[in-house]
Every structure is written in structure tokens, then in C-alpha cells.
Amino acid sequence: MTTVAELVDVHRYYKMELPNPDDWVRALDGVSLTFTKGEYAAIVGQSGSGKSTMLNLLGCLDRPTSGQYLLDGRDVSQFDDDALSWERNQRLGFVFQAYNLIPHLTVLENIEVPMEYAGTPANEARDRSHMLAERMGLGARMGHRPAELSGGQQQRVAIARALANEPRVLLADEPTGNLDSATGQEILALMDVLNDEGATLIVVTHDANVAARAHRVIHMLDGRIEKIEENGR
Amino acid sequence: MIPRVVALAWKSIMLHRLRSFLTVLGIIVGVVAVIAMLAIGEGASEAAQEQIRRMGSRNLLLASVQPPQSDSAASENRRVLEYGLKHDDFQRIVDTVPEITRIVARRDIPVDARVGTRKYTTVVMGTSADYADVANLRMRHGRFLTAADAGSRRTVCVLGAKIAERFFRSQSPVGQRIRLARHYFDVVGVLAPRGEGTGGTGGTGGESDDAVFVPLQTMKERWGDIVRVVQSGSRSYTKVQLHRITVEAANLDAVRRIARSLSRMLDRWHPYDVKLTVPLDLLEEAKRTKRRYNLILGFIAGFSLLVGGIGIMNIMLATVVERTREIGIRRALGAKRSHIIRQFLAETVLLSVSGGLIGLALGVLAPMAISHFAGMPTVVTPFSLILAFGISAGVGVVFGLYPAAQAADLDPVVALRRE
């Protein structure tokens, strides 16, 4: 079993807002975790327990206040902004609750964005975005803009986009949070397929359905890991 | 192929056509202002320089001027006002000043010219054959005065273009007879028109259009030395041997040396009643004036471009706020800070360059319209086009940098959370 991502005693503190700016919010307060290749992990916990903070760290969108984050064995917590951007582009794929598509770009163009930053030649990028859109069942919607799509379709575009550069890890923050349950199930089924094909998934969720599909469920409480359940599918 | 950044920038500009257009309006106005102002300045100075060049850049002009004096002295004590250049001065220059290729003298007498019953007030200019060359006159009909005319004191004359037009609308004036004051002259030639503007420096601008040229010797024989001048009712007599001596230098370098010799001579013989004009100096003065003028115009126009730039910056700052979420998304997908900077900078530069191009087109048309409707001469130089366009592109870079940096410095996590 290969380790893809590893958190070693990670802390992430935020300065409090007024009236007591000398206090710190301990969003993550000593977390150590290992994710292995091909696994499907769910992160659950009550609101404010630090789930999104952890996912942002795993996604190289943020740096820990202290501790180490090893991505493919390299301590990226010391990387500079450009290097972190490159990690996000090459190794990580994001799926957000709010889809986060760029409104004035078409489906295909949205999927191509990560490839632009990877320096993929335009025609290659176009071919690959076609292929991904087909695979996500968006064949008839390639020239549409996000506003012309249903929530489920938008989330599929987001997944296609996340897969564009063949990431090592797929990170999702409440991917079904904005969807009705039937559409949510569809998206979850799609993620199962991806996982079966070998993708590593880390999903933050409130949804028991999601947690039930994961290999491991990590329970967060006040910035710490409360417990880890193995589902053993 | 157009780079992706530029295509993307163009797309987001076209997303808000009206807003983009209004944004670049400032740049358009600025660029038009730069080009039009420089074109007007260039046109004016070109006209001035052309006028000076007509005087001949190798020429030096000596002109008799009535010395300042009190009116009572003129009317009571001296019946004849005598001043200005003498034949002796002419000879002195010929004898003592080197590096002169040609020298011509001229004497002017205001007269009434008549053909049949028609009368026209004009100036008779007594001069010699070389005058046409030195003053750069061209013939339309017939010939100019010759040495033989002078030698035989012939009563022949050459008409300026305007006066010929007045008297002999359709028929050829050559061979016709014209009365100048009490004397009859045969027309032997007509000058080509010199155009507008007399230069004011007493040069040989357009004044030849209204004049009649006769041999200097004939003039002395017919009119004598003393001329009666009727001026605002009072009558006076003047004795001016020569009104003008034009000296042509062998080359441009000699102009300065001759000017020094002549002004030494004037200091001694004519400190008050002769004025020396050196067209070459005027030309250089005109060029200096033009440079100053251009600088000031450029400054004013530059300010309007500055205002245009601020307008662009303002919109781009608003755009950054508006697109914070997009910036967050792009950063999450792997955009480096430099990518974001490039994207926004490309947009601002494209905006300002589009404005610059529109301004360029209008800027070429505007001077044409000014020339056409206001009758002002304008000259659009390639330099002004390059300058205006360069500044507009520069404005895009300068005023785009700050908003682009703002965009790039957004924290991706914070940017993503923005609704």
C-alpha cells in the first residue's frame, strides 16, 4: 500500500476577529493522518470542527501553522506559492459544493482550464476535454455555459475538470450538498466508479450516504480526530 | 496563432461591450488629442518654415526702416525725410564682403496703376535681373527684367500674379500697356503666384503677387529720388535710395560670417534705419519654437491619456472584485500568481490598445477635418502615431499592474469562499 498524502501533527490556527484579537482559533489542533493510494476516505464532524480547513491543507490551498504535510513523500508545507500552485495543478483535483465553474466559459472550456496551466497544447487539451465530457455523460452539453446546466450536470463538469490532469488525489468538499438526493446518488455512483478505477478520494461530508460508501470515515471534533471507522467494503 | 491569454482577455472584454467601450473612451480621446495636437503644431510650424525657406536660407535681407522720431520734428524741421540704404552701401558690400554669389537691390514706390479706366493701388519695385533668382520668383508668362532693360532704361515691367489677374482677367498681359503713376510701361512678363502670407519680416513672401517690377535705373530716371507720400491727410517727402538689399551667400556656412560683417557695417553706417534679417536664424528659431510647442501640446495630451488610464484602472479594480471567485477557482486549479497577473494585464493592455487603435484611426481623420473645416494646415507625422499608440499601450501596462497585482495577491481560500 503506497502512501499518497500524510499529515504529521498538523496545526492550523487563525487569529480571532475583534474583540479579542490576541486569541487564536485552533481550526486544526494536532492532526496526524495517512492516506493510501486508491482509498476512499470520508471526513465527517459537526460544523466548525475543521473539516474544510483540513481539506484546504490537503489540497495545497493553505499551509499549516506547524507540522508537516507530505504529498508523495515530499514536505510541501515548506513550498512557495508557485510550487504549491504546481502541486494543485498536477497532483490534486477539486470538487466543491458550489461547483465553482467559471460562468462565462463553456463546458469544454471549463474542463480545459487546468490543462492551460499545465501547458498542454490546445488541440490535445480539446481532445481530452471532449473525452472527459463524454465520459461524464455531458456529450450533448459541451458548448453550453454553466448557467444552462442542472446542478448535477454542473457537478459532473466540475468532476471532469478535476480529472483533467490525472491527479493523484481527488478532494471534494460536500459534493452533494447542493443536490437533491437522487442527483446526489448519481454523483456518488460516479465517484464510486472513479474510485474503482483507482482514484484516491477524500470527501468532506455531512451526508451519511457518502460516509457509508467510504472505506474509512474520519470523525473530527474541535480540530482533532475523534475517531476513525474502517468500513471495509 | 493568437496566444490563449489574449484570446481570453478579448473574450472577457467582449462580455461587457458597452462598459469596455466607455472604459476606453478616455484612451480614444487621449490618443486623438495627441495626434491632432501634434498635427496642428507640425502644420503650423511647417507653414512657418516654408515661408522662411521661401526667403531663401542662403539669403540675408537688409531693409530700410524709418527711424523713430517725433512727429513735430518731421513736419516742421525737415521737409524731406531721408533714411535707409544707399547705393554706396550696396557698393561697399560688393567691395568688402567675401563669399557672396549674388546681391540685388530694390526700391519701392507706392503708386496707382491704371489700365484704361481701371485703377489699382500697388507698389512699383525697382530692381535688377538677378532679383527673380534670389527671391525665388517663377514666371508664368513672358520673361523677367534683364540687364539690357536696365542698360537702355527701358520702360518695361513685370506684373505680380494678382495684379495681372485684376487688370487682364482673360487676355494675356504680355505686350499690353499699363500706366504707373504718370508713366506708361510695357508688360513683358507675369509672375507665377506666390500664395498667401507675407511673412511679416519684409521678406519675399507673397508681396510679389501685388507688385509691379521695373528696372531700378528706369525707376530713378522716371520718379527721381524724392517721393511724395500722402499719409492720413498730411503730406511728406521721403528720400530712400534703396528699400532692400538681398545678399545671397555662397553656402550655408558663409551665412553667419556674412551676417557678422553686415551687422558691423550697419553698426557704423546705419545703426537705426536699416534692419538685418537672416532667414536661416529665423528657421532655427522656428524649429526651437516648434520643439517647445510640441512639448507643451504633448504634455496636455499626455494628461488626457493619464485620465484615460485612471478610468481603465478604476474599471479593472472593479473587475477584480467582481471576479474574485473566478480568481479563486483558477488558483485552485493551478494558476500561479504570474498567470493571474498576466490574465488581468492582458485585459487592460488589450483594452487600452484597442482604444489606441480606434484613437489612431480617428486621430488621422481629425486633422483632415480640422484642415478642411478650419482651414488650418495640419501634418500627421509617423512619429506622432507611434508616440500616441505607444503611450496608450504603456498606459495599459502601468494602470493594469496594480489591479492585476491585487488579483494575484488574493488568498485562494478566501477568494473561493466569496459569493
Ligand SMILES: Nc1ncnc2c1ncn2[C@@H]1O[C@H](COP(=O)(O)OP(=O)(O)OP(=O)(O)O)[C@@H](O)[C@H]1O
Ligand atoms: N479564514 C479563517 N479565519 C478565521 N477563522 C477561520 C477561518 N477559516 C476557518 N476558521 C475557523 O476555523 C474553524 C474550522 O473551520 P472549518 O471551515 O474548517 O469548519 P468545517 O468543519 O468545514 O465546518 P462546516 O461543516 O460548517 O463547513 C471554525 O471555527 C472557523 O470559524
Ligand SMILES: [Mg+2]
Ligand atoms: Mg466546511
